[in-house]
Amino acid sequence: MREDINEKCAVVGIFGHEEASKLAYFSLHALQHRGQEAAGISSSDGKKLHTIKDRGLVMQVFNEKNLETLSGSSAVGHTRYSTAGDDSILDAQPVFARYDLGEMAIVHNGNLTNAQEVRTSLIEKGAIFQTFMDTENLIHLIAKSPKDKLVDRIIDAVQRIEGAFSLVFLSRTKMFAMRDRFGFRPLSLGRLPNGGYIVASETCAFDLVGATLVRDVEPGELLIFEKDKAPQSIKVYEPTPKHCIFEYVYFARPDSTVYGQSVYQMRKNMGQALASVEPIEADVVIPVPDGGVPAAIGYSQKSGIPYELGIMRNHYIGRTFIEPTQEMRDLKVKMKLSPMIDVIKGKRVIVVDDSIVRGTTSRRIIRMLKEAGASEVHMRVSSPPTTDPCFYGVDTPSKDKLIASNMTNQEICDYIEADSLAYLDEDSLLKSVNSTVDEEKYCTACFTGKYIV
Ligand code: SF4
Incomplete structure (x- = not known):
């Protein structure tokens, strides 16, 4: 029973299902062990994004009535663990923003190691931050990018950040999933029974909603989900896997498949x-x-x-x-x-x-x-x-x-x-875990002090 070391978050994204927010809700239940302090879901009905987030467990934040307001066929969700003293609802996710291309919601599992540096540079250029979350940096980087398309702005933004990130972005018509080049935190892609898609921190969420595991989102890969199309893959970075080995030791649920292997x-x-x-x-x-x-x-x-x-x-x-x-x-x-x-x-x-x-x-x-x-x-x-x-x-x-x-x-x-x-x-x-020290496929820094970034 670990009370003193905690995953900070779980993320989920649902695309192409008429009950997207309900599937996100059930998925967050399965991922509750990764964060119990706050939960949130944003959905898109194609014209507008709808967001509900609050402190508390998934079952406390959502009910049948408020889930009905999260309409649309795509949704992203998040559960969060907060550190002591940090109790602001503003720090719950998804992070939502309106910007020149429309509306956007982001969920993030991980920690950006150059967050302060990026934030300081953005503030010097006039950005105003609402939260203490490193995830908010991404909103500003995307909004300020000179590129015309959201996908190019996302690529632009993630190239400015360093550290650990498994991210899911939702726009009015598309969803994007991205994992950092090291693949520190897990993120898997699954297929829903109706043909839609799910991405989630752990495959235990797939089992609950009847999805089948397709594969992991690769380290450094950006997946783009668009209506009536198979997910498109862009290799933003050459993958250099350094998966968190602690997922196998403690964090992940034993009934999940993480990095392609059974946690149990x-x-x-x-x-x-x-x-x-x-x-x-x-x-x-x-x-x-x-x-x-x-x-x-x-x-x-x-x-x-x-x-x-x-x-x-x-x-x-x-x-x-x-x-x-x-x-x-x-x-x-x-x-x-x-x-x-x-x-x-x-x-x-x-x-x-x-x-x-x-x-x-x-x-x-x-x-x-x-x-x-x-x-x-x-x-x-x-x-x-x-x-x-x-x-x-x-x-x-x-x-x-x-x-x-x-x-x-x-x-x-x-x-x-x-x-x-x-x-x-x-x-x-x-x-x-079927590896060796020479293979260097896993991050073991909390046991060895050998930090990668
Ligand atoms: S193995 Fe690496 S990523 Fe995982 S908890 Fe330890 S230091 Fe963090």
Whole structure:
């Protein structure tokens, strides 16, 4: 259960379906795990764009009545995670604007690394910003571009930005999807049952609306959706894949296919690798729910140690009143997790989690297991130590708050009060996702400090 590292957003785009906004709504439900603080949808009826966005979960922002106002056969949607203290509705997406070519709405997953530089230069030229979002830079860059067509303006604009972006743009008649040259954040293309198209951060959204996966939007590719035409592809950049490996470790839903591979299978592979490189004698393997479940299953399968549910998670705790602050995180762990005493009492327990960020959650879980009667608790982590913050669209604590950045493994083990602690090493992690260090296909910066941009 990760309360201290979060995806910032999810995006979806629907094109060529008469119930576009409803499909966007259902897709956002499937993508809710990527952001719970705000949600929004813009639709186009061919003449005008309609937008609804607000703070809250998808089911709180939308209802049957307001969805009816989002008419048209194309729509883009967004869910957002906000950082502490940042509660402005203005920072919810889609970002909507009127400009000389008409109307436009943009949804963005990622983080622009040169956002401040671009913003300062735009402000010096007279631009007025309404929000703190780096996404607003794109609106200004598109509006100010001297090109005649929107597609050329989008290409112009994305060539001025750097960093991580999976973007979907909606105009009155077209939709555009674009991924940065590194493909940091996922974005997949699917086909709707009626022949329309969907793009979404994860394929779990496709399953819900009955879409079939066509392929990923390639790194550096711009897809153009136009009525009665197959999507047109423009290679804006030569692709240089550096996919976020943390999608496999924690962010993506296990029932999604990300970067062409099953997230569930990748996580099980990590657990199996962990059992091979970090074995220990024990009576039972239990996961930290929900993130540690597939890796714990993999660990159990490889080691032959029985898998049990040793910790129950209470899923029925609302999120809206809980702000992402340390105090609330502490309370939330107590509210959310409880031990299965019959499974744990008197047992040597291996507890598997996907990562350790600050260490406070792990310590509480291990204390809870010991209080429930575990004779030993061995912590196994299905990724390397998280030592560095992310600048590519994931909300991580600063380096001084990352426990692995400030303590040795033994010190962390002592701090979390485990009988032993072991992590999956970088080589084994990459092998688990069918890659190698030499291939350099994945971003691993939060484990290695090797930043790409
Ligand atoms: S730094 Fe970590 S979380 Fe950020 S993109 Fe790279 S692997 Fe993903």
